[in-house]
Amino acid sequence: MNTKAYALYKKDFNSELRTRYAVNSLAMFIIVAISVILFSIGNEKISQSLTGGLFWVVIFFSAMSGLSRVFVSEEERGTSLALHLVAAPSTIFSGKLLFNVILVFCMNIIIAFLYSMLFEAFIIRNFSLFAVSFILGNIGLAVASTIIAAIISKAGAKGTLYPVLSFPILLPLILTSVQLTLLANQGAGFGDAKFELAIVFCYDVIILTGSYMLFDFVWKD
């Protein structure tokens, strides 16, 4: 099962390398979103809590612009039936999830890097706390957006529906992650943030379990 999931990931990765559809549009989206924020700030000084919030605004909308590709492209190219034949639903979900996790990590590392360069107030004072919350937050983001992508790939009006369906599901994760980013930027220790870290961890586990259990129903027509 694992080798099949990896093969599926390789297939997506190769087709992404060939077309560079998601990567190009994601990179441009990140640049556009950050420059809009920079333009609107102008010469004002913004507070630390605001940068933490804006950081997750950019992450959320970038995720919404790129992560639905994994399932939508299969439906658009009409290759989902072939996938039905070659692998079990959970394997397909694993492969797609792996691709999205890696995409989310690349995207968010770039966003974090650009943020710490471009925003004076965005200083990560406790790097290990930031890294842990970043990893947990990214996994939750990838899992939730992958299962929602599977749902919308079967529906009409895919592009507009995706953020609409994802936002309420991601809301607990985003609210907690904003808090964690703020704590890391203020230099708080792990002791102060253990409750928030536990929330994000629980969220990851719950959404991951729920997604694996429900994906069968989405995938089988």
Next chain:
Amino acid sequence: MAWKIFLFILLAFVSVAGVAFPIVPVPHTWYEFPLIPGLKENAKIIFFHVPTAWLSVVAFLMSTIYSFRYLKNKNLDDDAKSYAAAQLGIIFTVLATVTGAVWAKFAWGSFWSWDPRQTSIFALLLIYGAWFALRSSIESEEKKATLSAVYSIIAFLTVPFFVFIMPRIMLGLHPGAEEIDPSKGRIVQSSSPVVDFKMNANMQLIFFLSLIGFTILYFWMWQLGYKSILYKDRINKHSIRD
């Protein structure tokens, strides 16, 4: 028929009692409510606002339960029940949000202040909105039922976060919330009049009667709702066949 008359009398009594029973400093008879400093007449919202909020959650729960049953049995009747529950749920959610916001303008000074419960009801409103948007974008009945059932279960998975966890990270204004004690710098049970709100026996009586009355009303409306959906489907199928 008898229970409909009973329901009418119950709701009429609750509406009159909730609005018209006087608030006095020291209640003597059963129809007098105690005065709560800082709240006064505003306290009476509890008889109408809390049942709507309660029903918006009950409707969401029922919608999820019938979604679950649909995924298990693949019976479209369960989908109709889930849909009828969600239709009522969005009405009660809007009612709870609006009554709460208008009340908050007078009691807390602003329509919206992102208290944990306000955040939760906002999320619930978004979930309902997304759910209806999803349903309207799918043509086939079975696909619509399956995908919306899956979405409502995933959305239900986030409920524990809103119910148990948000009130702990954000400070609240609703009864039972906690606040930071400025002298000790620790989180304590809050002592402002709204948060420390306790009902006496008279208020509890009217409150629970109101809760029971509105809940019966909800189940009646839900039954009418799903039956009308089922009849509509049957008539559609009938007219296609002829």
